[in-house]
Amino acid sequence: MNPHHHLDPSTVVSYAAGALAVEIVIVAATHLETCAHCRARVDEAERIGGQLIEHQQPAAIAATERFAGLRAAMLSQLDDMPAPAAAPSPRTAPYEADDRLPAPLHPYFGTSYRALKWRWMAPGVHCIRARGTKSGTLLMLKIGPGRSMPVHSHGGTELTQILRGAYHDALGHFAPGDVADLDSDVEHQPVTVPGAACICVSALDAPLRFPGWVARKLQPLFKL
Structure with missing residues (x-):
């Protein structure tokens, strides 16, 4: 990877x-x-x-x-510093395994993709909120293929790691292994690619900001 x-x-x-x-x-x-x-x-x-x-x-x-x-x-x-030369990773790539979640996620989401208990969030969008965290927001999202998320910016930091599938936005194409490291200056609209659901894990230290009134009205329900 x-x-x-x-x-x-x-x-x-x-x-x-x-x-x-x-x-x-x-x-x-x-x-x-x-x-x-x-x-x-x-x-x-x-x-x-x-x-x-x-x-x-x-x-x-x-x-x-x-x-x-x-x-x-x-x-x-x-x-x-010059950018380090690409070196083979000595670690395994959990994204490419059939069913194993990455090890840092095990205490919060379990070890298995198949065992995940998704909750409906919006049409084509499901989520799981992490267990055992006390501040901020940590959640896993599964977004159906070809779906557009609402345009939004960030009240603070958003860090999102792609696990499966992919999406694109104004910042580029994000595939498994990529991380989106975003701050309050970024406004974007992720659109998942056709073919497979995009699964990612996201951390937020402040609520998202939505310019659209519908998304703003629904934000308290989604708790994002």
């Missing part, structure tokens, strides 16, 4: 620093299982962060200022 859409550098740095909400971490970890490119970025961010911390004067600046400075320095150094 060779994903074409990766984690944003700021997400990589926050993941390495342990500064992401748990729901975002779960989806990021799912992506990292099969993306050698992003694993190399995380490893490098952890290495850079360790070196920078060694050169900090802990008593000289407040903790929040120190973290902000470390984050900026790590991002700067990551930006200057």
Whole structure:
């Protein structure tokens, strides 16, 4: 598997620093299982962060200022790095197995695609909300082939990992292994490709924003 859409550098740095909400971490970890490119970025961010911390004067600046400075320095150094060469992943590709969900999802959705208990959300759209998370939103979506989702933007971060099927929007084509790392500046309308349902796992740290009045009216019902 060779994903074409990766984690944003700021997400990589926050993941390495342990500064992401748990729901975002779960989806990021799912992506990292099969993306050698992003694993190399995380490893490098952890290495850079360790070196920078060694050169900090802990008593000289407040903790929040120190973290902000470390984050900026790590991002700067990551930006200057050449993209790592594509390397074969030593890990298995759970997306290509017949029935096994990716390991980071097991505590929240179980281990098996066949055992998933989908709930109707809208025509052609079914979802499962994660068990055991306390903040934000973590859910799995199954969207029928050839379906258009409502146009929406984001109140905060949305991180979506494609597990099966595919969709396209203004940002490109997203297939199994790809991750959509979106913020409040992005407005899009995913459209699933014909042939097979698109299954993805999404984490939100703030509600979506819908420009259409119908979707806005239904948003409290869907809790998105």
